[in-house]
Each structure stands twice: as structure tokens, then as C-alpha cells.
Amino acid sequence: MSQITMTNIVKKYGDGFPAVNDVSLDIADGEFMILVGPSGCGKSTLLRMVVGLEDITSGDLSINGKRVNELAPRDRNLAMVFQNYALYPHLTVFENIAFPLRLAKGAANEDEIQRKVRDAAAMLELNDHLERKPGNLSGGQRQRVAMGRAIVRDADAFLFDEPLSNLDAKLRGQMRTEISRMQRRMGITTIYVTHDQTEAMTLGDRVAVLKKGILQQCASPRELYEQPVNLFVAGFIGSPPMNFLPARVEGDSLKLPFVDVPVGPDLAAKLAGKSLVIVGIRPEHLKDAKLGDAMPEGAVSFTAPIDVTEWLGNEQYAYVPYESDPDVQAKLDELDRELDGEGMRTQMVVNLDSRSRVREGEDAELIFDPALMHVFDPESGDNLTRDEAKAAQIAQDSEEDRKRALERAKQREGANA
DSSP: OOOEEEEEEEEEOTTOOEEEEEEEEEEOTTOEEEEEOSTTSSHHHHHHHHHTSSOOSEEEEEETTEEOTTOOGGGTTEEEEOTTOOOOTTSOHHHHHHHHHHHSTTSSOHHHHHHHHHHHHHHTTOGGGTTSOGGGSOHHHHHHHHHHHHHTTTOSEEEEESTTTTSOHHHHHHHHHHHHHHHHHHTOEEEEEESOHHHHHHHOSEEEEEETTEEEEEEOHHHHHHSOSBHHHHHHSSSSOOEEEEEEEETTEEEOSSOEEEOOHHHHHHTTTOSEEEEEEOGGGOEEGGGOOOOOTTOEEEEEEOOEEEEOSSEEEEEEEOOOOHHHHHHHHHHHHHTTOOOOOOEEEEEEETTOOOOTTSEEEEEEOGGGOEEEOTTTOBBTTOOHHHHHHHHHHHHHHHHHHHHHHHHHHHHHO
């Protein structure tokens, strides 16, 4: 069990470019922290600095209140699970899991090694594979062997570096569940690196979003989704991603490509002096008006041409093309590149109920609640509609949920002991 604190961490390579730039994070005992961001954002570099595989250029790294910047990896008592599993092909599953125990000569006798390996194997459902070699295992089984090797070390924290990226989609889903269950059961502090925002949203107690080595926001998945601090976080979190639409500020309304939206006095004050902003609308907040579902007072409706539809059984996507305002298109193109996008055509994605009869080539009447939209400053990218009070309440609720989940896991463990 451990608390990990990063204070103003910087990593510069030979050319002086900061791969990680002034990152500060306080990871609580037993917390599951996700480091996420597009390729090259510095998340794996930051993880490697925590474990000791990369030197820290400046800043402080503390584990349980002790500064560990100069400690060798073996002296930090952290267990790392790599993307390629790093298993020994000539050793059995049993010996692969036991390897760190045998490496620490004299630290554990044979009976202890047998007990620890078999306990870890039972937890990960590997008992039937202990005499097999890694080459005869599936990708998911090899991943569990790598996790077992980390478990037997009795480490202060687990560190995962994109552990599921080599697995197919179905197996990734299964392994996410396995990792989450194991972390809750053991109550161990965990740092997990991924570029997959679905993994980030489903696994993490909190998620740290990085962009070009700079921490953008660290919060619970729900806070990131509902109260993003800026355009980058809003665009990275969510699948399908948030729609970004140009909007002209005209008096007490915003002129979007399809509809004019009235603006309340609080937002109007923030928009003073601005002529153009970017409006963000989640695909699921747009509804088919013809379904007659109840909408709050103040909802706005509009008619838009449907270019393409995709029916998935439980839901349906509709794509609505539009002409982007050239004054913000450069900013949106830049954001698309930062998010590893492909620079596709400007279109709005609508996530409709499967009951909808909206069809491609037709005009659809859509409706949404303006209270759910986000408004961003196109220059700074700041979210002008972020509600700090709501964000603080979400953070408090999420921390209470985390503690309750750990407590329930301990109770289940005690009942099964």
C-alpha cells in the first residue's frame, strides 16, 4: 500500500525538449490512476520515471512521503507490467510467476514461493496452466501471467504500460474487468498508462489527461466527461467524440450552423467582447423530435439534412454535414491533429434511439437542451461553461464511491477467507 506524489516533474532529453513538463499529481493509497493521452504526450515517460527506468530532470517523486528520485528501480518496490508482457519463453508459467521471488535470493523459502504463486494463479484462473510455456498460451493468458508475476512481489504499487494494446477488442474488454477486479480485491495503488479513452473511463478512479507533456486535467471519468476544463479534454474523452460547432455571438444568442440558441445572463457576461466561439454538444444530447420524448423547458429544435445513418441495434448514429466557419476551422483542424485525427470532413454526429426512423437522404427534426452544451473560447480553448461547484460535487461523490468500493472488496475478501 502506498501513496505516490509527483511534484513539478520535468523530463528533458538531449535536445532540451520537455517530454514531460511540470506535472504534479497526488495519487492516494489504493487509488487506480490512469495516465491517458494521444501518442507522444509523455504518459509512458512519466510512468517510467515513477518506476525508475527514466531519470527525472527536475521535480520530486515521493513514495509514502520518501523522496525516491535517486533510488534504483529495484529499491522502489514497484511492480511493472509491460506492453509486451516480458515473459521468459523457456520457463513454465509457474516459474515465470515465481521469477521475482527467486531473484530475491533468501527473501522467501520454497514453501512461501509455492503458496504465493498458487494464490496468484488461483486469483487469475491460471491453475490449469502452471506447467505450460508462454508460447502455448493465448494473449490474454500471457497477460495474466505477467500480472501474476507482479502480484507475488508484494509491491507497494502496480504500474501498467498499455498492457492490453496487443489484444483483440473482445479480450481487451474481458481483461479490463479482470484488472479492475484484481485491483479492488488487493486494494493496491495502481498507475495505468493507455491511449484508449474507453479503458481510461472504465478503469480509473481518476484520469490524468496529458497533451504534449503537460497535464490538462486530472479528475474522475464523470467529471472529465461532464465538466471538461478545455477543448482538448472535451474532444479526447467520449466515444463518439463531442461535436464542435462554430457559433457567432449575436446579442443574447449564439448562431450555430443549424439553429440560433438563446444565452443566459451568466454566459452572456463571459461572452462579452467575443464575436466567435466553439460550441460542444455530445452526440447523445441530440434527440429525434418525432419520438416525442419529454424535453426540458428551453429545448431548441431544428431541421437538418441526414447524410449517412448507422443502425447498431440498440442505438443509431446519424451524420449531418455542415459548412464550418473559416475563422475557427484552423483551430478545429489543429485540435484534430492533436487528437490523432485524420482531418475528415466537418460533420455533426447524432446518437439516436434505435426507435428513430430517421433515414439518410432525408431531413430530420432534432432537438437538444442548451443547458447541456459547452462553450469554448477559440483562442485559449478554455471551457466558458464549466461549473466549478458541480465539478467539486462530482469529485467528492467519486472519492466516496472509491472508498466504498475498496471497503466492499475487503469485506468480500474477508468473507471468502
